[in-house]
Amino acid sequence: MKTHHTITDKLMRAQQQRSCVFAANDAEGKALRRRTRDGELVSPHRGLFIDARYWDTLNGSEKALHIARTLQERHPTWVFAGPTAAAIHGFDHQWSIHQSVYIAVTSNSGRCAGSVRRIFMPSLVAVTVQGLRVTPSARTLVDCALMLSFAKALPIFDSALRKECCTASDIRSICASLHRGTDAVERLLTYADPMSENGGESLARAVMIEAGFEVPQLQRVFVDPRNPREWYRVDFVWAFPGGYTVVAEYDGMAKYVNPTMTGRRTIQAVVNQQSERERKLYAWGVSKIVRIGYDDVVRRQPLIDKLDDAGIPRAV
Numbered sequence: 001m002k003t004h005h006t007i008t009d010k011l012m013r014a015q016q017q018r019s020c021v022f023a024a025n026d027a028e029g030k031a032l033r034r035r036t037r038d039g040e041l042v043s044p045h046r047g048l049f050i051d052a053r054y055w056d057t058l059n060g061s062e063k064a065l066h067i068a069r070t071l072q073e074r075h076p077t078w079v080f081a082g083p084t085a086a087a088i089h090g091f092d093h094q095w096s097i098h099q100s101v102y103i104a105v106t107s108n109s110g111r112c113a114g115s116v117r118r119i120f121m122p123s124l125v126a127v128t129v130q131g132l133r134v135t136p137s138a139r140t141l142v143d144c145a146l147m148l149s150f151a152k153a154l155p156i157f158d159s160a161l162r163k164e165c166c167t168a169s170d171i172r173s174i175c176a177s178l179h180r181g182t183d184a185v186e187r188l189l190t191y192a193d194p195m196s197e198n199g200g201e202s203l204a205r206a207v208m209i210e211a212g213f214e215v216p217q218l219q220r221v222f223v224d225p226r227n228p229r230e231w232y233r234v235d236f237v238w239a240f241p242g243g244y245t246v247v248a249e250y251d252g253m254a255k256y257v258n259p260t261m262t263g264r265r266t267i268q269a270v271v272n273q274q275s276e277r278e279r280k281l282y283a284w285g286v287s288k289i290v291r292i293g294y295d296d297v298v299r300r301q302p303l304i305d306k307l308d309d310a311g312i313p314r315a316v
Contacts, residue, residue, distance in 0.1 A: 086140055106124050144156050155203055158202040
């Protein structure tokens with residue numbers, strides 16, 4: 001009975017602290033594993049446990065942070081790196097990058113248990129972000145560039161530059177100290193743009209770049225020529241000789257269902273406002289408007305087809 005109450009109390013405190021729990025002794029370990037078998041708890045990482053219903057309410061980034069907070073408690077000297085550090089820094093990213101927990105190490109000896117992965121660094125600098133020890137922003141970006149695909153790394157780079165956490169010079173300084181090729185980092189620096197407003201837009205642009213499309217202008221403002229106080233800012237723009245102008249708008253689902261973005265309007269009201277916005281943009285000189293959804297970006301080919309149909313040129 002004592003163990004039962006102890007586990008319940010620990011789970012409640014962990015949820016308040018946005019972390020997981022781990023067993024302090026064999027009795028707690030047996031109780032936690034029994035609750036996991038019964039479906040009351042889940043074990044998202046070896047030796048860590050959390051309420052199953054609460055866990056299901058978290059997104060991928062929040063889950064990574066819960067695990068990191070608990071591991072930091074168990075291993076105070078650990079320094080998180082790579083994709084894990086990107087989440088701790090608060091950089092936009094795809095949640096699929098959190099298949100493992102990444103830590104920085106200065107020695108290649110030894111092994112890490114479970115899904116912990118090590119990133120070797122001859123010298124290690126750590127900063128504290130959200131109470132967690134992590135690699136600095138520039139080092140985090142370099143590691144992400146070297147281990148993730150271009151499409152997965154570009155949102156992280158865009159976000160870090162938008163937040164002004166580091167500069168291209170800082171990133172190149174890290175590259176100069178490495179004894180390996182860093183072409184992937186340089187490519188990301190070539191295309192990274194702090195004007196990108198969120199990870200979804202960055203991912204869409206990454207797909208455009210990888211497909212060879214002309215890189216669009218970001219966040220261009222269109223103004224009513226009769227009323228300069230009325231204007232719209234659009235996500236992507238391609239302007240061509242002769243006045244042909246294509247606008248692409250990224251429509252994440254939150255645009256329709258997140259109360260903080262919809263102002264608690266109904267989906268129909270949001271759609272009606274979108275139609276009015278398009279009508280005015282056409283009146284102000286836009287030739288073509290392409291709507292891009294998350295599924296278009298993830299599946300890639302629908303996005304490519306839409307841009308081809310709109311006449312966006314691709315490199316030969």
